[in-house]
Amino acid sequence: AQSVTQPDIHITVSEGASLELRCNYSYGATPYLFWYVQSPGQGLQLLLKYFSGDTLVQGIKGFEAEFKRSQSSFNLRKPSVHWSDAAEYFCAVGDESNFGNEKLTFGTGTRLTIIP
């Protein structure tokens, strides 16, 4: 069964500093990988996704993520965070064996706090 691990429950970063959120996955084949962001009391917004091809993926709001098969990782990065980036971030893996109706398995999330 697929699984996702986000080792950091809570991260605090100064505004303007760089950010990296870790995500490790367990999956037997090539995974479909996603990063979502959730503001308090809201649904999830897709930041970026990886299906195949270039392992460095660009997303919205200046985020990027790199797929590293050898490390089973899909870490999210941003060179300079803004106060509006404070939110909960979820990494997810999709089951390609049922392409088109794949279920997403989510990590437990990382809460990002931005300090002035």
Next chain:
Amino acid sequence: GAVVSQHPSWVICKSGTSVKIECRSLDFQATTMFWYRQFPKQSLMLMATSNEGSKATYEQGVEKDKFLINHASLTLSTLTVTSAHPEDSSFYICSARHRLKNIQYFGAGTRLSVL
């Protein structure tokens, strides 16, 4: 584009009553919709997958008679929590998979409080 509307955003009900939550894809067709449950400060747990015109597929441990799902059209799925009890209080989130893309778009969620 790709907006998913979920209604209501917050509902309070008495124990024993039923509550219906709607999930609509506003500007795209969704052959598949998903229903998730999220407990405070925890991740999303998939409850069921619904395909337009067919019965929903429930995840292990989810009571299909308590959580009734109907996906009558390409833009609407409903989740009915029947005979709700306080332990059903949670944040319920739906998502809709764009028919032409392999991406799930999420609604803003419904907070259910059962008294």
